[in-house]
Amino acid sequence: MANSASGIAVDDECKLKFLELKARRNYRFIVFKIDEAAQKVLIDKLGKPGETYDDFTACMPHNECRYAVFDFDFVTIENCQKSKIIFVAWSPDTSKVRSKMVYASSKDRFKRELDGIQVELQATDPSEMSMDIVKERAIS
Numbered sequence: 001m002a003n004s005a006s007g008i009a010v011d012d013e014c015k016l017k018f019l020e021l022k023a024r025r026n027y028r029f030i031v032f033k034i035d036e037a038a039q040k041v042l043i044d045k046l047g048k049p050g051e052t053y054d055d056f057t058a059c060m061p062h063n064e065c066r067y068a069v070f071d072f073d074f075v076t077i078e079n080c081q082k083s084k085i086i087f088v089a090w091s092p093d094t095s096k097v098r099s100k101m102v103y104a105s106s107k108d109r110f111k112r113e114l115d116g117i118q119v120e121l122q123a124t125d126p127s128e129m130s131m132d133i134v135k136e137r138a139i140s
Contacts, residue, residue, distance in 0.1 A: 065103040
């Protein structure tokens with residue numbers, strides 16, 4: 001179903017791969033992009049289970065918007081191993097204004113399709129999604 005605000009639909013493959021990340025941990029991260037010609041959100045990159053957060057951030061293009069999810073493992077203050085799914089709305093300052101608008105207007109609808117997101121980050125440059133920020137948001 002298309003998003004009423006932007007007209008962007010979510011490809012079924014996006015939901016399927018997200019469920020695999022969440023339930024089976026087949027992927028460490030998924031990067032999504034909007035194909036404006038097709039008017040839908042598609043998968044841009046799947047991160048293998050062994051890939052790191054640095055691998056994930058390296059996938060973000062310098063001048064294009066993306067959505068992404070990252071399966072973040074951490075240890076709590078009580079020394080418990082935990083995992084949270086982080087949603088990143090990547091919108092670099094150097095991306096086109098139209099692209100930023102389409103991604104912004106489609107974000108909430110897209111996030112609703114991905115049930116199980118526990119933390120959300122909005123980032124316009126790499127420093128806004130640094131490991132320190134992710135840890136702080138996940139643990140709090």
